Amino acid sequence: SAVISQKPSRDICQRGTSLTIQCQVDSQVTMMFWYRQQPGQSLTLIATANQGSEATYESGFVIDKFPISRPNLTFSTLTVSNMSPEDSSIYLCSQGTSPTEAFFGQGTRLTVV
Amino acid sequence: GIQVEQSPPDLILQEGANSTLRCNFSDSVNNLQWFHQNPWGQLINLFYIPSGTKQNGRLSATTVATERYSLLYISSSQTTDSGVYFCAGSGGGADGLTFGKGTHLIIQP
Secondary structure, three states: OOOEEEEOOOOEOOOOOOOOEEEOOOOOOEEEOOOOOOOOOOOOEEEEEEEEOOOOOOOOOOOOOOOEEEEEEEEEEEEEEOOOHHHHHHEEEEHHHHHOOOOEOOEEEEEEO | OOOOEOOOOOEEEEEEOOOOEEEEEEEOOOOOOOEEEEEOOOOEEEEEEEHHHHHEEOOEEEEEEOOOEEEEEEEOOOOHHOOOEEEEEEOOOOOEEEEEOOOOEEEEE
């Protein structure tokens, strides 16, 4: 099983600022994924991050708001830009692509005040 | 993309009881998984079960791929089993997981 480390684990941010979340995998993987979990809700896929190409965003998510980097096969970052209280969520990264098992980082709990 | 429906949405049981959680998919999935989310938000992998039956201690799962559903069984429930249980899968050409809305399980002592 893969080990995925995320940081920070939690943060409280002022509205209008940006936060970059880091995700490190203990082995090389082709695809990494970013998810958002709003309070009391399920997880929703934000984007797929491939090394060497631009991230692919799901409907409702745009690059200007959630820029993603994927500089190598073990690391990715997600930035939440120009934050508002509606961005308060848990953000999770994962690896794994169909048909293999997906593993998740411990999540980043973001509160925007 | 695929749709994932979980039932029941909420379940309250006494310690020692057994429970069955269900997950229905709108289309074929490639990598069906069950997760338990702990109070700190971390997703714990329970089963990777695109088909067949698996068991791990008091937990077991069965997926009938041809009928597009999966079941998670919890026997002799303990208070530490409380939390939210999610099923998820990918399919329809997508690689990322689509999650159900979860079953919120409360085990009372």
